[in-house]
Amino acid sequence: xxxxxxxxxxxxxxxxxxxxxxxxxxxxxxxxxxxxxxxxxxxxxxxxxxxxxxxxxxxxxxxxxxxxxxxxxxxxxxxxxxxxxxxxxxxxxxxxxxxxxxxxxxxxxxxxxxxxxxxxxxxxxxxxxxxxxxxxxxxxxxxxxxxxxxxxxxxxxxxxxxxxxxxxxxxxxxxxxxxxxxxxxxxxxxxxxxxxxxxxxxxxxxxxxxxxxxxxxxxxxxxxxxxxxxxxxxxxxxxxxxxxxxxxxxxxxxxxxxxxxxxxxxxxxxxxxxxxxxxxxxxxxxxx
Amino acid sequence: xxxxxxxxxxxxxxxxxxxxxxxxxxxxxxxxxxxxxxxxxxxxxxxxxxxxxxxxxxxxxxxxxxxxxxxxxxxxxxxxxxxxxxxxxxxxxxxxxxxxxxxxxxxxxxxxxxxxxxxxxxxxxxxxxxxxxxxxxxxxxxxxxxxxxxxxxxxxxxxxxxxxxxxxxxxxxxxxxxxxxxxxxxxxxxxxxxxxxxxxxxxxxxxxxxxxxxxxxxxxxxxxxxxxxxxxxxxxxxxxxxxxxxxxxxxxxxxxxxxxxxxxxxxxxxxxxxxxxxxxxxxxxxxxxxxxxx
Amino acid sequence: xxxxxxxxxxxxxxxxxxxxxxxxxxxxxxxxxxxxxxxxxxxxxxxxxxxxxxxxxxxxxxxxxxxxxxxxxxxxxxxxxxxxxxxxxxxxxxxxxxxxxxxxxxxxxxxxxxxxxxxxxxxxxxxxxxxxxxxxxxxxxxxxxxxxxxxxxxxxxxxxxxxxxxxxxxxxxxxxxxxxxxxxxxxxxxxxxxxxxxxxxxxxxxxxxxxxxxxxxxxxxxxxxxxxxxxxxxxxxxxxxxxxxxxxxxxxxxxxxxxxxxxxxxxxxxxxxxxxxxx
Numbered sequence: 001x002x003x004x005x006x007x008x009x010x011x012x013x014x015x016x017x018x019x020x021x022x023x024x025x026x027x028x029x030x031x032x033x034x035x036x037x038x039x040x041x042x043x044x045x046x047x048x049x050x051x052x053x054x055x056x057x058x059x060x061x062x063x064x065x066x067x068x069x070x071x072x073x074x075x076x077x078x079x080x081x082x083x084x085x086x087x088x089x090x091x092x093x094x095x096x097x098x099x100x101x102x103x104x105x106x107x108x109x110x111x112x113x114x115x116x117x118x119x120x121x122x123x124x125x126x127x128x129x130x131x132x133x134x135x136x137x138x139x140x141x142x143x144x145x146x147x148x149x150x151x152x153x154x155x156x157x158x159x160x161x162x163x164x165x166x167x168x169x170x171x172x173x174x175x176x177x178x179x180x181x182x183x184x185x186x187x188x189x190x191x192x193x194x195x196x197x198x199x200x201x202x203x204x205x206x207x208x209x210x211x212x213x214x215x216x217x218x219x220x221x222x223x224x225x226x227x228x229x230x231x232x233x234x235x236x237x238x239x240x241x242x243x244x245x246x247x248x249x250x251x252x253x254x255x256x257x258x259x260x261x262x263x264x265x266x267x268x269x270x271x272x273x274x275x276x277x278x279x280x281x282x283x284x285x286x287x288x
Numbered sequence: 289x290x291x292x293x294x295x296x297x298x299x300x301x302x303x304x305x306x307x308x309x310x311x312x313x314x315x316x317x318x319x320x321x322x323x324x325x326x327x328x329x330x331x332x333x334x335x336x337x338x339x340x341x342x343x344x345x346x347x348x349x350x351x352x353x354x355x356x357x358x359x360x361x362x363x364x365x366x367x368x369x370x371x372x373x374x375x376x377x378x379x380x381x382x383x384x385x386x387x388x389x390x391x392x393x394x395x396x397x398x399x400x401x402x403x404x405x406x407x408x409x410x411x412x413x414x415x416x417x418x419x420x421x422x423x424x425x426x427x428x429x430x431x432x433x434x435x436x437x438x439x440x441x442x443x444x445x446x447x448x449x450x451x452x453x454x455x456x457x458x459x460x461x462x463x464x465x466x467x468x469x470x471x472x473x474x475x476x477x478x479x480x481x482x483x484x485x486x487x488x489x490x491x492x493x494x495x496x497x498x499x500x501x502x503x504x505x506x507x508x509x510x511x512x513x514x515x516x517x518x519x520x521x522x523x524x525x526x527x528x529x530x531x532x533x534x535x536x537x538x539x540x541x542x543x544x545x546x547x548x549x550x551x552x553x554x555x556x557x558x559x560x561x562x563x564x565x566x567x568x569x570x571x572x573x574x575x576x577x578x579x580x581x582x
Numbered sequence: 583x584x585x586x587x588x589x590x591x592x593x594x595x596x597x598x599x600x601x602x603x604x605x606x607x608x609x610x611x612x613x614x615x616x617x618x619x620x621x622x623x624x625x626x627x628x629x630x631x632x633x634x635x636x637x638x639x640x641x642x643x644x645x646x647x648x649x650x651x652x653x654x655x656x657x658x659x660x661x662x663x664x665x666x667x668x669x670x671x672x673x674x675x676x677x678x679x680x681x682x683x684x685x686x687x688x689x690x691x692x693x694x695x696x697x698x699x700x701x702x703x704x705x706x707x708x709x710x711x712x713x714x715x716x717x718x719x720x721x722x723x724x725x726x727x728x729x730x731x732x733x734x735x736x737x738x739x740x741x742x743x744x745x746x747x748x749x750x751x752x753x754x755x756x757x758x759x760x761x762x763x764x765x766x767x768x769x770x771x772x773x774x775x776x777x778x779x780x781x782x783x784x785x786x787x788x789x790x791x792x793x794x795x796x797x798x799x800x801x802x803x804x805x806x807x808x809x810x811x812x813x814x815x816x817x818x819x820x821x822x823x824x825x826x827x828x829x830x831x832x833x834x835x836x837x838x839x840x841x842x843x844x845x846x847x848x849x850x851x852x853x854x855x856x857x858x859x860x861x
Contacts, residue, residue: 016515026558038296107702243713243810
């Protein structure tokens with residue numbers, strides 16, 4: 001991850017701050033920084049969202065295309081994640097610099113998203129299905145990638161509209177797909193089974209949510225927990241080079257689960273609120 | 289406030305209303321003057337007898353010299369400036385310091401006060417001990433001693449009477465645009481709210497607990513054992529968030545404006561100061577108070 | 583491994599015939615008591631027998647072979663070398679881990695180029711080993727660890743981690759502690775410690791999208807002396823309440839494997855000492 005250079009005194013200051021539950025920007029250990037969300041920002045994508053969490057800026061676009069199902073799952077669609085750590089965010093990502101991080105995030109995301117039912121994406125079993133390409137662009141990095149990305153992805157999937165397609169068998173077994181002429185005849189994904197990720201960084205003996213880039217450099221181990229609306233977990237990932245004690249692990253997962261449920265509900269509130277503004281609401285994008 | 293997800297429609301515009309008419313702005317390639325007899329300064333180039341801007345900004349004329357000052361730039365040092373910088377490299381007899389300028393500044397071994405008196409000779413041992421004094425990542429406050437021909441700065445940390453340059457201990461660094469720092473007689477302030485602040489001309493601001501003047505000058509040992517008490521920490525954090533609020537609304541930073549912003553912020557909790565609306569309110573109120581002063 | 587464009591990777595569109603077996607797509611019927619019964623009469627919390635051997639590759643600095651019945655893993659560790667393509671000084675040494683399935687090790691043939699799953703498992707392997715290695719002792723150098731799954735029958739990651747830790751120890755790479763890893767598969771009320779491939783499939787297959795029953799495979803890596811968890815992954819859906827008793831249970835299993843690694847290493851030393859006596 002793009003690391004920040006800090007000296008021991010600054011690290012000590014951050015560490016003590018976490019200890020007394022007053023972090024460097026005034027937050028308590030369990031507080032998030034204010035986020036800003038907008039969906040439907042890219043007209044050519046089937047669904048899109050932009051999330052800004054302090055300095056972290058994530059743009060997600062979802063494309064729907066038709067593909068042939070995997071032979072092992074003939075009645076399911078496909079879902080694939082691509083993360084692009086563009087050099088826009090930091091020169092450290094230039095060339096292949098961001099590749100490792102991008103691969104890591106996309107593989108972790110697809111693991112966490114295994115809970116999303118893909119059966120609705122099937123058009124004709126064994127013959128045709130929808131493939132959702134979820135492309136994630138990191139525009140600016142200010143720490144806490146996983147949380148920001150997962151929120152943006154969930155919002156983009158909420159915003160995704162899949163066209164109505166009917167498939168029928170022709171003579172000889174080939175398949176004929178017919179896309180509805182009405183561009184508004186679409187259906188939307190059920191995202192109750194889409195998780196959000198909550199990162200808890202261990203700094204000293206305590207864990208903080210939503211670490212800033214500075215706090216991330218002070219932490220040797222972080223636990224990322226993928227939480228569903230229902231509170232079930234779909235993935236637990238350890239990042240960083242350190243290790244944790246068994247008791248800490250359990251405690252951390254419990255805290256993360258609680259936060260994840262809250263985060264899910266506030267995300268849904270925000271999305272519904274935006275939805276209620278109607279389809280003709282003003283798009284802000286990067287302006288203003 | 290555990291977490292809040294806002295919509296883009298609620299986005300806050302940070303600009304603060306001002307009575308002053310905006311100055312004329314130039315963009316690269318725009319003709320500034322077609323008369324001859326002017327001297328081309330920074331941010332301009334000459335073509336076909338006319339002077340054109342090469343950066344976006346406002347024009348500044350000093351006698352015959354025409355300069356375009358960019359709205360946003362890296363730090364252009366001037367001799368005597370107080371800067372806060374971070375050591376990026378240890379080299380032969382010198383340190384490289386990131387000061388937000390185009391090139392890293394240099395701090396020569398002979399420009400620092402070493403432990404054991406000012407007039408001490410720099411020995412080979414000192415050279416080998418350089419990493420012990422200052423290492424990569426350390427923060428220092430220093431004064432610009434000289435500007436080299438390539439535009440890079442030379443710093444020194446020899447302390448004068450009551451100003452203490454040198455290695456910085458526990459505290460927080462904020463980065464703002466260098467142009468937001470108002471040039472003043474002193475850039476070291478012990479604010480009445482109970483924190484100490486160094487406003488580096490290069491846009492790096494250092495907030496720390498009040499420095500005890502009796503401490504040894506030019507020390508390189510940092511106390512990592514003692515935790516900053518929570519009450520002091522709260523003041524520092526509030527100060528940080530107030531400064532960020534001012535910086536977001538592009539209000540000049542100096543001791544008075546910071547103190548005003550700090551007082552204005554008192555009606556909110558520290559965490560609330562991260563909210564854009566609150567930040568704008570603090571900035572507007574501070575601006576108002578500053579105008580009253582004029 | 584640099585991908586070799588001249589190498590014939592074989593047709594990619596082939597499908598293993600197993601997918602056409604009638605058993606393959608059948609959903610498990612959980613009312614049937616036979617579902618969840620393990621082969622060879624294994625108990626739900628019984629680990630398969632473990633076979634360990636070090637020094638299987640004479641040219642590597644250290645190597646190990648591990649077998650859990652049909653899961654067979656081989657791992658080689660090579661001498662530290664300078665980190666390639668890196669200019670700045672890194673105070674900590676690095677571990678380069680490569681996790682690879684042999685092309686014939688799974689039901690579906692694996693390609694020669696690492697796919698996404700293998701890359702992800704490589705990450706996990708690295709995360710699991712990093713806390714255990716004294717990386718500050720070889721700054722600016724990297725140790726290469728290559729894990730090859732020869733035959734895959736479930737618990738691949740856990741087997742790979744344990745095997746790699748043994749290979750690191752065999753290579754005399756300085757370590758704080760040995761690491762051991764164990765997986766557990768959970769499917770509704772059933773649990774399988776050290777699951778086989780079949781059991782893993784049962785736990786991964788989302789039987790019905792609406793079900794809120796736990797279905798997951800959990801892998802935990804533990805350093806027994808330091809009492810630290812160095813890697814923990816879950817894939818599947820599970821409630822927090824299930825984790826609370828699974829984590830201590832997994833640690834118990836890790837602790838049980840730990841002495842086997844120790845014995846294996848001690849035996850090696852004794853053997854080489856013994857040889858010296860007579861030569």
